[in-house]
Amino acid sequence: MSKKLLISLAVICVLVLAFVGINLKKDNVIRIAAAGYPMDEIVKIAAEDLKKEGYDVKVTVLTDYVTANVGLNAKDFDANFHQHEPFMQVFNKKNNGKLVKVKGIYDVYVGFYSKKYKNKAEIPNGAKVAIPNDVTNQDRALRILANEGLIELKPKDGLYNLNDVINTKKNFKFMAVPIPSLVQAYQEADLAFNWPSHMLKIGVHVKDALFIEKNTNGKYAVSLVAREDNKNSKKIQDLTKAMTSEKVKKFIEEKYAGQGFPVF
Structure with a gap:
């Protein structure tokens, strides 16, 4: 070679x-x-x-x-x-x-928190309620409110949105905001949906939630x-x-x- x-x-x-x-x-x-x-x-x-x-x-x-x-x-x-x-x-x-x-x-x-009220019974008529503006988490938040008896949703297959709310027991005024804005919304609204990790950043623990989501099987x-x-x-x-x-x-x-x- x-x-x-x-x-x-x-x-x-x-x-x-x-x-x-x-x-x-x-x-x-x-x-x-x-x-x-x-x-x-x-x-x-x-x-x-x-x-x-x-x-x-x-x-x-x-x-x-x-x-x-x-x-x-x-x-x-x-x-x-x-x-x-x-x-x-x-x-x-x-x-x-x-x-x-x-x-x-x-x-x-996940659940709903309030800076102003200690329990569900204290939530006033016309309360401002902050929920996510994305499709899946808005559905999730509305289902929690319905399970708590605070709103009624029309029968439907698929994901719920604000147009599916047919009755709010306390005439809620909804604020649909991006997920990162929910912590700020908690400061302004009467009731706000959020995740525990987000709330912990401002010193609020999940035990402070007015009510949380029931079992969703993962x-x-x-x-x-x-x-x-x-x-x-x-x-x-x-x-x-x-x-x-x-x-x-x-x-x-x-x-x-x-x-x-x-x-x-």
Whole structure:
């Protein structure tokens, strides 16, 4: 074999190995979008285990849930962690999305809070009631009010919205606002829907809620979400395993006690 041929083969081998190395390095990066506490903390716990397996977990914290879904659908992220399945399904329908629920991680005690009143009986006639403006969580909030006997909803298949309210026992004036604005709405309204993690930021605990959602059998569990094209990949399988570890379960049970509970 000639010297020139040997040199050429050596160069090719170096280039191939470099290319493979770059791809392996790229394949070991997991990009995940997560909302704030406790989602971001859960991902950080999982990332510790994934690092031991050679992964580099890059977490992007986003408070805009739609932006997180757009990014995942566009393959800017490998997964996201901020939503329940009904929210994801509505996004898919509106945006021709290919997102899929991989695994439910935890559920929370959502409910209605009031800065002005201590119990349901004190809520006045004409009270201002703040609820989410997105389709799935507005449905959720209205169902809670109906279950508490404060409103009536017309018979309907599918998701409820404000147009489906046929009777409010106390002539409620509804304020439909984005999820991030619900904490501010709590300061202004007589009654406001919210999540315990959001309320905890202003020192309000779930035990302070006037009433909370009854059992939904995991329908609204905050879930790890990926895409149809990568849901079965080793990356996502390893990420799922790390996010359903005993360490994550212990964190939810101890640090999020009274606010939520693991569903795995």
